[in-house]
Amino acid sequence: MRVLHIISSPRHDGASVTATSSLIDALRERHPDLDVDTLDVWHEDLPEFDERVIRAKYKWVDGDDLDDAESRAWTKIESLARRFREADRIVLGVPMWNWSIPYKLKQLIDLAAQRNLLFTYDGVHFGPAVDVARADVVFVRGQYYGEDGPTPGSIFDHQVAFVEFFLRTIGVRDVRSLIIDRTWDPAAAEAIADGVARARELAASD
Template sequence: MRLLNIESSPRGSRSASIAVTSAFIEAYRQACPWVIVDTLNVWEEMLPDFDQEAIGAKYKGVSKEPMDRAESAIWDKIQELAVRFQQADRIVLGVPMWNFAYPYKLKQLIDLASQRNMLFTYDGIEYGPLLKTPRAFVVYARGGTYEEDSPTPASRFDHQKRYIDFWLKFIGVKEVHTLVVDGTTWGGKKKGEEKVALGREEARKLAADF
């Protein structure tokens, strides 16, 4: 059993999303002691920019054309990242909300790893998933709250959960389990700590059936 743990917050021990996903993984290790956890922190992974060389490598890789040295190095990294997804039996992902969406480094990982014939297929008409990952668990951490009757209703302001849930299913995750931990900063430090503590407790419960 191999679990890919994706950390997308740069805040380390101060991160709400990492605190909750860590609690989940600790509990999951107890339920599944043979699990191998592969942690991918997008801020420490030295992800290559998705620049001219990366785009050139992408199109040459799909069409199997020769690459120059810079393109080959980036393509090797792209394939390495894709393999980590391909090998995962489970995926755990912590996502803090940035500007009502998600950190740009997480999008960088998605843009690099999500390549045709690696994580998905496209025959010119339809897309298809390539992963066969049974489950993913995603923690969505938000500083504020987004009830529909609030000044920031989720239907208008939440551009975090919908895309990440869609992407995971697009690449082939069968079930996406989610936990939203909100109000981590807007209500003050004490209230935020209480929200994170509740999130950690709920995460431990959810780990039992993962």
């Protein structure tokens, strides 16, 4: 089984990386031949989505020739999308930044999620361009976003719905999410330990 492990936190000792790494370890215990492709958005060479890339995108869509700089940029975008398509399972850790996702993760999505690479569009309907059986997503937040709290998720949470929507839209058939809340609280260590234990349980579920 090939797993795409996406790291979106710059802190490798942070809760999201700790939990997803434990999940990967648990998967490896079940699948000794596990093939893990680690995509760390902070160390990956992600091109800027600038004018050059936009020109390359529309030339590629129209079937026009790309110049050398455009071709190099588009080749990188194709390689990023290929890593999604080649995965049997995606493991993704997402810390909450300003009620949403880290900007480097958004950059990866903006680069890789191109028409006919990760999704299709016929002028009316969007469809998937990949076939990934499952994604396990660990969402980490400093405080509590339940509807019974002072920061209800229906207002403040722009993290979970976007990531789940993206994964399902490109073709992930089963998206399972785990939320670790209150990582700023005095009892943060216990919250993270509980999240790591639940991540290992998630790896064991079919």
